[in-house]
Amino acid sequence: MERSEASSVTQGASEVGAGAKHGACDGFGGASCGAGQKPILATSCGSFEQLLRSPPMEIQGRNCVVTGGASGIGRALCRRFAADGARGVVVADRDGDGAAAVAEEIGAAAVAVTVDVAVESEVQDMVARAEAAFGDVDLIFSNAGIGTGGGVEVSDEGWQNIWEINVMSHIFAARAVLPKMIERGEGYIASTASAAGLLSQIGSAPYAVTKHAAVALAEWIAITHGNDGIRVSVLCPQAVRTAMTARGPGVAGVDGMMEAEEVADIVVRAIDQERFLILPHPQVQEYMRRKTADYDRWLNGMRRLRERFLAGA
Secondary structure (H helix, E strand, O other): OOOEOOOOOEOHHHHOOOOOOOOEOOOOOOOEOOOOOOOEEEEOOOOHHHHHHOOOOOOOOOEEEEEOOOOHHHHHHHHHHHHOOOOEEEEEEOOHHHHHHHHHHHOOOEEEEEOOOOOHHHHHHHHHHHHHHHOOOOEEEEOEOOOOOEOOOOOHHHHHHHHHHHHHHHHHHHHHHHHHHHHHOOEEEEEEOOHHHOOOEOOEHHHHHHHHHHHHHHHHHHHHHHHHOEEEEEEOOOOEEOHHHOOOOHHHHHHOOEEHHHHHHHHHHHHHHOEEEEEOOOHHHHHHHHHHHOHHHHHHHHHHHHHHHHHHO
């Protein structure tokens, strides 16, 4: 099975400020945070003038490439892009048979590509095959990812493996498409990170570190190339029902488990609005606010959450 991103994390920010209730968030687009509230789609980088110059990104008629497309969030994205009228959907995955099954289900508007996203030459070939099949790549969704447990004691090989898939794969994807996108003056680069990239991951230092790096990369691309017509989104879910959470959501399930299809719906809405930060679980927005408002208090809350989680394991 491809290294497909299930999702992630979390984040006992609910421990921070004990007794405090979720209230309305007056920043990041003014959306509210709390049980039953809508997901947060925070505003993207890029000048208003540039957004006026660049045509809006709509899935219909576009060539979309999705890594980790054989299962989970990636498969749901492929299906949704096809349903929304994409000109082409490239289902890319290390699991070639799984990718082929998804592409066959979609039909003539899809092709399957077997790719190891940790190998740059294979990512370059993936993009070349996408261009040969459907023309210029309009949107690349670098979704593949893996999880692992442990702390600093994890072997160098273990750290390198997750770094290559959770970070370098996003860099390889951007390298493969950015030059032509900049030349055309438009393009969309999206990636799946995790709420762990904004908060932390109890029980996994490699996951927390690499997901923070993935968010940082997306921010940098948005800052650096927003005025070149490049739109950027980063998806940061908590627990999503995929292969990665098959044994249970762990701490990431503190705010419930979402279905991959729900996440795909939220992603499409965010792309339509050209939003940068996509939070399917809106509580994460509040956790971020608490973290930045009082870092030491947030750390104490996370320690308490860790102790509760370990006691119940």
